[in-house]
Amino acid sequence: MTPRRRRLYWVLGILAGVGLAGALALQAFRQNVMFYFDPSKIAAGEVQPGQRFRLGGMVEKGSVMRTPGSLAVSFVVTDFRHTVPVRYDNVLPDLFREGAGVVAHGRLDAHGVFIADEVLAKHDEKYMPPEVARSLQQAAAANAADGAH
Amino acid sequence: MVVELGHFALILALLLAAAQAFFGLAGPALGRERWLSVVPTAATGQFVFIALAVGVLVNAFVQFDFSVRYVAENSNSALPLFYRVTALWGAHEGSLLLWILVLALWTMAVVARLRFLPPLYGARVLGVLGIISFGFLLFTLWTSDPFARLLPAVPDGNDLNPVLQDFALAVHPPILYTGYVGFAVSFAFACAAMIEGRRDQLWARWMRPWAVIAWAFLGWGIALGSWWAYYELGWGGFWFWDPVENASFMPWLVGTALIHSIAVTEKRGHFRSWTLLLAVAAFSLSLLGTFLVRSGVLVSVHSFASDPRRGLFILGFLIIMIGGALTLYAWRAPGMRSSGGFEVLSREAFLLFNNLLFVIAAAVVFGGTMAPLIADTLGLGTLSVGPPYFNPSFLVPMLPMLALLAVAIHARWRRGALSESRRALLVTFGIALVLGLAVVFGVYASPMPLTPIGAVLGIWIILSSLVDPLDRLRRGLKVSLPIAGMTIAHIGVGVFALGITFVKSNSVELDVALKSGQSAQVAGYDFRYEGVQNLEGPNYEGVRGTVSVTRNGQPVTVLHPEKRHYWVQGTVQTTAAIAAGLNRDLLAALGEDVGAGAYSLRLQYRPLIRFIWLGALIMAIGGVVTVIGRRARSAQGEPATAALGLQAGEVKP
Numbered sequence: 001m002t003p004r005r006r007r008l009y010w011v012l013g014i015l016a017g018v019g020l021a022g023a024l025a026l027q028a029f030r031q032n033v034m035f036y037f038d039p040s041k042i043a044a045g046e047v048q049p050g051q052r053f054r055l056g057g058m059v060e061k062g063s064v065m066r067t068p069g070s071l072a073v074s075f076v077v078t079d080f081r082h083t084v085p086v087r088y089d090n091v092l093p094d095l096f097r098e099g100a101g102v103v104a105h106g107r108l109d110a111h112g113v114f115i116a117d118e119v120l121a122k123h124d125e126k127y128m129p130p131e132v133a134r135s136l137q138q139a140a141a142a143n144a145a146d147g148a149h
Numbered sequence: 150m151v152v153e154l155g156h157f158a159l160i161l162a163l164l165l166a167a168a169q170a171f172f173g174l175a176g177p178a179l180g181r182e183r184w185l186s187v188v189p190t191a192a193t194g195q196f197v198f199i200a201l202a203v204g205v206l207v208n209a210f211v212q213f214d215f216s217v218r219y220v221a222e223n224s225n226s227a228l229p230l231f232y233r234v235t236a237l238w239g240a241h242e243g244s245l246l247l248w249i250l251v252l253a254l255w256t257m258a259v260v261a262r263l264r265f266l267p268p269l270y271g272a273r274v275l276g277v278l279g280i281i282s283f284g285f286l287l288f289t290l291w292t293s294d295p296f297a298r299l300l301p302a303v304p305d306g307n308d309l310n311p312v313l314q315d316f317a318l319a320v321h322p323p324i325l326y327t328g329y330v331g332f333a334v335s336f337a338f339a340c341a342a343m344i345e346g347r348r349d350q351l352w353a354r355w356m357r358p359w360a361v362i363a364w365a366f367l368g369w370g371i372a373l374g375s376w377w378a379y380y381e382l383g384w385g386g387f388w389f390w391d392p393v394e395n396a397s398f399m400p401w402l403v404g405t406a407l408i409h410s411i412a413v414t415e416k417r418g419h420f421r422s423w424t425l426l427l428a429v430a431a432f433s434l435s436l437l438g439t440f441l442v443r444s445g446v447l448v449s450v451h452s453f454a455s456d457p458r459r460g461l462f463i464l465g466f467l468i469i470m471i472g473g474a475l476t477l478y479a480w481r482a483p484g485m486r487s488s489g490g491f492e493v494l495s496r497e498a499f500l501l502f503n504n505l506l507f508v509i510a511a512a513v514v515f516g517g518t519m520a521p522l523i524a525d526t527l528g529l530g531t532l533s534v535g536p537p538y539f540n541p542s543f544l545v546p547m548l549p550m551l552a553l554l555a556v557a558i559h560a561r562w563r564r565g566a567l568s569e570s571r572r573a574l575l576v577t578f579g580i581a582l583v584l585g586l587a588v589v590f591g592v593y594a595s596p597m598p599l600t601p602i603g604a605v606l607g608i609w610i611i612l613s614s615l616v617d618p619l620d621r622l623r624r625g626l627k628v629s630l631p632i633a634g635m636t637i638a639h640i641g642v643g644v645f646a647l648g649i650t651f652v653k654s655n656s657v658e659l660d661v662a663l664k665s666g667q668s669a670q671v672a673g674y675d676f677r678y679e680g681v682q683n684l685e686g687p688n689y690e691g692v693r694g695t696v697s698v699t700r701n702g703q704p705v706t707v708l709h710p711e712k713r714h715y716w717v718q719g720t721v722q723t724t725a726a727i728a729a730g731l732n733r734d735l736l737a738a739l740g741e742d743v744g745a746g747a748y749s750l751r752l753q754y755r756p757l758i759r760f761i762w763l764g765a766l767i768m769a770i771g772g773v774v775t776v777i778g779r780r781a782r783s784a785q786g787e788p789a790t791a792a793l794g795l796q797a798g799e800v801k802p
Binding site: 003006014017018021022024025028029031032033034035036054066068069070071073089090091092094095131 | 490505509512513516517520530531532533534535537538541542545546660661662664712720721722723738740741743744745746747749750751
């Protein structure tokens with residue numbers, strides 16, 4: 001085998017390995033990437049049935065309901081234009097509270113209830129997830145436009 | 150008045166950094182020898198003024214000077230002295246100051262070792278470091294002045310973020326930054342070599358200890374951060390693939406490739422341009438990490454700042470530094486082609502595989518971290534990428550890496566013959582197979598196919614690393630420190646692999662609501678909830694729960710998880726209670742009062758989780774040992790290499 005030929009095999013072998021790794025990573029990426037939707041987008045029917053996604057908005061005041069003595073909790077997420085009911089069956093994070101921003105991971109069930117498997121609220125009083133802030137702005141703009149008609 | 154002194158000291162440091170950069174780069178280029186002597190002096194002066202500025206800010210914290218905005222925002226009269234000092238890096242402005250201080254300390258270390266480098270080369274290294282320091286000082290003074298006054302002064306401060314009031318997090322940033330910023334030194338060594346257009350590989354010998362020390366500190370810092378997240382964030386995870394974690398992990402991955410490729414360059418002269426590229430990439434990723442964290446472009450717990458000016462400045466600086474270095478690379482790298490070949494199973498080939506796999510791993514993390522940002526910029530929607538992507542994708546390059554490592558330890562330079570080591574390989578593999586399967590089927594039963602693979606590979610790596618050193622000792626030969634360090638580091642990899650394997654496959658997590666006296670079963674342990682009591686601390690109040698743990702009726706431990714309410718900032722914080730052990734951790738965290746006399750609790754069992762941080766620590770120690778070994782050897786009689794470097798053309802190894 002000439003050195004030139006050996007070099008060619010090296011390069012081909014490496015390219016094949018890198019290509020394989022890239023393909024596998026891309027596959028994992030396509031299957032696991034999660035999109036973000038707010039209540040208005042859900043109302044507009046942008047979510048595909050059974051799709052796992054991130055829901056963001058504000059926890060509506062007075063909406064948090066517990067089954068006493070159990071973990072089961074339900075609340076309503078709003079962008080002040082549309083709302084989505086949420087059910088969750090695990091320990092809530094420290095900063096979860098009514099009237100504060102929240103992001104939840106999960107799926108919509110057949111009745112349009114969001115079944116969350118993870119609820120996030122970050123470690124800062126003043127913190128508002130940027131995507132939630134944007135949703136609220138868009139919804140407020142839409143509300144204002146409605147009022148003008 | 151004293152505080153303005155700190156501001157003034159930073160301005161002087163900025164001017165001295167400019168002098169250091171100018172004389173360090175222009176002196177050698179124009180052949181002005183007298184300019185060279187200015188460079189270390191400017192660097193030293195810069196260090197003195199930066200240290201002075203840091204001292205002034207620390208003093209303001211210690212003395213409760215709430216007329217300084219940064220002090221008022223990040224401390225409080227009830228904050229203990231230790232956290233008042235560490236509050237220095239509790240937010241954006243002070244973190245930058247710490248970054249600059251660490252860079253100045255690294256620069257001083259280079260100054261102290263200057264006599265081992267050729268004068269022109271040393272000056273250029275300091276010149277490049279001067280540019281970096283100048284950029285960050287300008288950034289601080291222009292956008293993030295830590296000495297800004299708050300007028301009128303407030304009577305009391307806003308307190309330090311409660312999650313930062315913790316020992317591990319207090320020491321995590323300085324150690325992490327020592328690693329992060331340390332790659333600036335190998336970057337400077339690479340740039341200096343490219344500016345000179347060096348045709349030898351001596352620069353690799355000079356750069357190697359710096360890269361290894363930076364890598365060791367970075368690994369140690371990441372492990373500390375992970376350990377902190379585990380017990381302080383309260384929910385028992387040790388790695389979240391959070392953008393900020395990834396920001397420090399990418400330089401570590403590329404740094405790992407670098408410290409392996411540099412060995413080939415130093416010993417054999419191969420991979421020269423590749424090593425230079427990795428040195429540039431490691432520091433570029435450190436800068437990128439700083440940009441991601443400090444500009445607030447990514448959603449994360451750590452991002453304090455969201456001032457667009459700051460993001461733009463770092464982005465501009467990033468483009469100048471990386472663009473400049475890559476242009477230099479494009480110009481010089483073709484002249485650095487190495488000659489001679491190596492065979493498929495030689496050490497060079499295995500180290501090439503190592504490099505490929507680590508770079509692929511870094512690319513996987515990079516892709517997942519940047520995808521949301523890119524999608525958002527291009528208007529493709531708001532998306533997020535989490536552990537379901539990272540975990541499997543990361544395993545794709547890392548699993549072959551583990552398998553190759555056990556074999557590669559025995560490979561020889563140049564020759565592709567493993568025949569002399571075949572017996573050792575087979576015997577160690579056999580023992581690992583038996584031990585690994587015994588552990589998986591005897592102790593930690595798991596349905597996952599990756600569990601036995603991970604267990605066997607982890608044990609095989611440890612055994613395989615030990616073969617050569619033990620053989621040498623048996624024959625009455627010495628084991629040199631660099632070999633010992635390498636062995637230690639590779640044992641660390643094996644320990645780490647075992648930890649990850651069993652934590653991932655055998656952890657049990659349970660969220661439950663329990664009334665006083667009720668208990669729940671987790672992995673054979675009985676967690677009995679006894680109730681909560683009120684709690685009062687120096688700057689918080691809260692509740693303290695009692696959970697007694699038994700196993701088969703025998704008492705194991707009593708856990709006291711807390712829920713704290715920090716009254717100054719009004720934040721609530723979960724403090725998990727952890728019974729740590731080398732073989733397993735038991736964790737209990739308090740949720741909240743869910744009514745009907747019950748509390749929600751999170752209970753966890755995590756086998757061998759200590760192996761993860763232990764493995765990372767062992768790797769870092771191994772790295773440090775190799776450097777100590779090199780120093781000991783060069784002190785014995787190799788200072789001539791520096792002088793040699795001046796006229797040496799092509800030096801044959």
